[in-house]
Structure formats: structure tokens, C-alpha cells
Amino acid sequence: MDRIYLDYAASTPIDKRVIDEMLPFFSTVFGNPSSMHYFGQKAEGAVELARQRIQNALNAQDYDVIFTSGGTESDNLALRGMALKERNERGSNRILISGVEHHAVLATAEQLKKYYGFELELLRVDVNGKLDISQFINTIDNNVAVVSVIYANNEIGTINPINEIAMICRDKEIPFHTDAVQAVAHLEINMSSNEIDLLSFGAHKFYGPKGVGALLKKKDIELLPQITGGMQERGSRAGTHNVPYIMGMVKALELVIDEREFDSTRLKILRDKLIEEVLKKIQGSKLTGDPVDRLPNHASFVIDGVNGNDLLIALDIAGFAVSSGSACKVGNPTPSDVLLAIGLEPALAMGSIRVTLGKTTTINEVNNFLSALAQVVDSIRKSKSGVL
Numbered sequence: 108m109d110r111i112y113l114d115y116a117a118s119t120p121i122d123k124r125v126i127d128e129m130l131p132f133f134s135t136v137f138g139n140p141s142s143m144h145y146f147g148q149k150a151e152g153a154v155e156l157a158r159q160r161i162q163n164a165l166n167a168q169d170y171d172v173i174f175t176s177g178g179t180e181s182d183n184l185a186l187r188g189m190a191l192k193e194r195n196e197r198g199s200n201r202i203l204i205s206g207v208e209h210h211a212v213l214a215t216a217e218q219l220k221k222y223y224g225f226e227l228e229l230l231r232v233d234v235n236g237k238l239d240i241s242q243f244i245n246t247i248d249n250n251v252a253v254v255s256v257i258y259a260n261n262e263i264g265t266i267n268p269i270n271e272i273a274m275i276c277r278d279k280e281i282p283f284h285t286d287a288v289q290a291v292a293h294l295e296i297n298m299s300s301n302e303i304d305l306l307s308f309g310a311h312k313f314y315g316p317k318g319v320g321a322l323l324k325k326k327d328i329e330l331l332p333q334i335t336g337g338m339q340e341r342g343s344r345a346g347t348h349n350v351p352y353i354m355g356m357v358k359a360l361e362l363v364i365d366e367r368e369f370d371s372t373r374l375k376i377l378r379d380k381l382i383e384e385v386l387k388k389i390q391g392s393k394l395t396g397d398p399v400d401r402l403p404n405h406a407s408f409v410i411d412g413v414n415g416n417d418l419l420i421a422l423d424i425a426g427f428a429v430s431s432g433s434a435c436k437v438g439n440p441t442p443s444d445v446l447l448a449i450g451l452e453p454a455l456a457m458g459s460i461r462v463t464l465g466k467t468t469t470i471n472e473v474n475n476f477l478s479a480l481a482q483v484v485d486s487i488r489k490s491k492s493g494v495l
């Protein structure tokens with residue numbers, strides 16, 4: 108059976124050109140970048156060039172690039188590193204995050220509340236998952252240590268007005284972090300034309316390797332390191348650099364930016380066709396997330412009377428890989444926090460499905476998926492009503 112992968116928000120295959128870029132750094136240029144000799148300096152030169160290439164790709168000359176093990180670690184470093192530093196220096200004790208954050212942000216903020224005594228507030232979002240700006244303006248004050256709002260949502264694809272949110276924080280002089288793990292592959296990110304202080308991403312969402320990412324940090328901001336030891340990353344994150352993976356991430360980032368316009372235009376057409384057909388063909392289906400301000404490759408729905416995990420398994424058996432809510436939640440039988448935060452009834456929220464397209468997705472794959480989905484939903488409904 109030919110299997111069809113429609114879960115690119117969970118992960119992407121590594122581009123062949125990225126693998127080629129990585130290979131020499133496993134064997135030829137293998138030194139430890141912290142070593143003083145020739146072998147070490149070769150590796151260090153590559154890492155420093157990689158840093159500059161990231162700054163150039165994102166127009167981030169005013170930012171330090173801190174290499175991490177991925178989106179999760181970048182989010183942890185931003186939240187915990189910032190909150191603890193700010194409380195130490197300014198006595199600020201509140202953390203504001205949106206009600207639709209990925210668990211890498213949410214669980215970190217909850218730990219800061221439970222074990223470090225911070226006050227945590229979840230900011231309201233509208234029915235499409237966008238931040239409620241007026242409630243945010245009324246909530247933020249000088250006692251806030253850090254604000255974190257997701258750039259583009261992994262479960263429902265909604266894109267937040269990040270520059271507007273960053274400007275509100277800048278006016279109040281409160282550090283602002285955004286989780287851009289889903290955004291980097293698809294949206295133009297120009298760090299010289301916004302007020303973001305900290306931005307997280309991870310390479311495996313844009314055809315790079317898993318286990319590597321970065322946190323961009325405005326140069327005039329300091330945070331408390333979460334991994335201590337050597338002085339790598341100017342003391343912000345200790346540990347020997349994963350040189351081949353860093354090189355792969357940089358190449359993947361450059362490629363995804365070069366090819367973004369072409370890919371986005373193509374993906375939007377496929378996405379819109381998919382959304383239109385699902386809403387037309389599947390009775391009781393509803394789009395989740397913003398109909399306009401959404402990631403170009405992202406379609407997400409709830410389907411009345413169908414359990415999302417049952418749907419995922421039945422589609423997998425039929426040869427189609429999709430996700431229910433977010434990949435990190437597989438096996439979790441409770442409705443997703445994100446879907447509850449946008450006001451869905453828990454029973455309806457249980458019927459969520461996310462279909463995310465990628466560079467090699469074709470119209471044929473989308474059409475085959477649409478037929479399979481209609482059949483699978485029909486048979487799940489019939490079996491529930493005892494007809495089968």
C-alpha cells in the first residue's frame with residue numbers, strides 16, 4: 108500500500124540538500140568547537156558562520172542566536188530563563204501566556220507557578236484562537252516578568268498579530284517571547300522590523316533534523332541559563348555543540364526561506380480545496396482556527412459524533428497519516444486545551460482532526476484523502492449507531 112503523509116506540522120522529512128550539508132561535520136570536521144587546536148577551530152568556524160547565516164536569513168543582526176536541542180528547549184529557556192532573571196532583578200512575579208500555547212510553554216509556565224511561586228495568567232483568545240488584544244492591554248502591568256504568545260498555532264493553524272503584541276510589551280518594557288516553531292517554515296519573519304525579544308524555533312518542522320533548534324534573543328536582554336556547565340553560547344546554554352545538526356538546520360532554514368513563496372502559493376490552493384471539500388462533504392464538520400489568518404499548509408476540523416483518535420486510527424489503516432489535535436497528545440483521551448480555549452464544547456472538541464500538507468503533497472493525494480475521510484467518517488458513524 109502507498110502510504111500518504113499529511114502530518115507535516117508534526118515533523119518533516121530531511122531535505123537531501125540538508126543531509127549533504129551535514130555529512131562532512133560527522134567525520135571530516137569533527138573537532139570540538141571549544142578546542143583550541145586546528146580541528147576545534149575548524150568546527151568553531153563552522154558554528155560561528157552558521158550563527159551569522161541564521162542572523163542573515165531572519166534579518167536578526169540585533170539578536171544572539173542560542174543553539175538548543177529544539178523548539179521545546181528554546182521555549183523552556185525563554186520562559187524559565189527570563190522569568191527567574193526578571194524576578195531577581197525587578198521583583199516581577201507575574202507570567203502571562205496565551206490560552207492556546209503548546210505544552211512546551213504551558214507546562215513550563217505551570218511549573219514556574221507551582222514550584223517557583225509565580226502568578227500565572229492565561230490570556231483570552233477569540234473563537235478563532237487569536238489573542239484578545241484589549242483584554243491583554245488591560246492585564247499587562249509592570250509586575251509581569253515575561254509574556255509568551257504563540258506565533259502560529261500548531262493545532263488550529265491560526266496566526267497571531269505578533270508584531271502588534273510585541274509592540275504592546277515593548278511600550279511597557281516587558282520581555283516578550285513567541286513560539287515560532289510552526290511559523291518559521293511558512294511565514295516571512297523579519298526580526299529587524301518587529302519588537303520581539305525572544306523567538307523559538309526547531310529544525311524538524313522545516314525539513315531539517317530533529318533535536319536541534321534555536322532561541323533568538325535580543326542582544327540587550329539577559330536570561331538565566333537553564334543548562335549550566337561550559338561557556339558555550341556565551342554562557343546562555345552549556346554543552347558541546349551538535350555541529351552537524353546545527354549545519355543542517357541552517358541549510359534547511361535558508362532553503363525554506365528561498366522556496367517559501369512558491370511553496371506557500373501552491374499549498375494554499377491545496378489547503379483551500381481540502382477545507383472546502385471537507386466542509387461540503389462531511390456533515391457536521393467545522394473548521395477550527397482562523398479561516399483567513401492561518402498557516403498555508405494547515406487544515407483542522409472538528410467532526411460531530413466522531414472521536415478524533417478513532418478517526419486517526421481508521422485513516423492510518425487506510426494509509427493516511429494525519430493527527431488529532433497535536434501529535435504530542437496522541438493517546439490522551441481528554442479534549443485539547445486549545446480547542447476548549449476557543450470555546451468548543453468538550454464532546455465536539457473530542458472529534459478533532461489536523462491535516463497538514465508539505466512540499467511534496469499533490470492534488471491526487473488530497474483527492475484520495477477526501478474520499479477516504481468520507482468513507483471512514485461514514486463507517487465510524489454507522490458502527491456507533493449499530494447499523495454495521
Ligand SMILES: Cc1ncc(COP(=O)(O)O)c(C=O)c1O
Pocket residue numbers: 116117176177178179180182209211257259260261286288289308309310311318320435
Ligand atoms: C508550536 C510548537 N512549539 C513547540 C514544539 C516543540 O518543538 P520540538 O519538537 O522541536 O521540541 C512544537 C512541536 O510540535 C510546536 O508545534
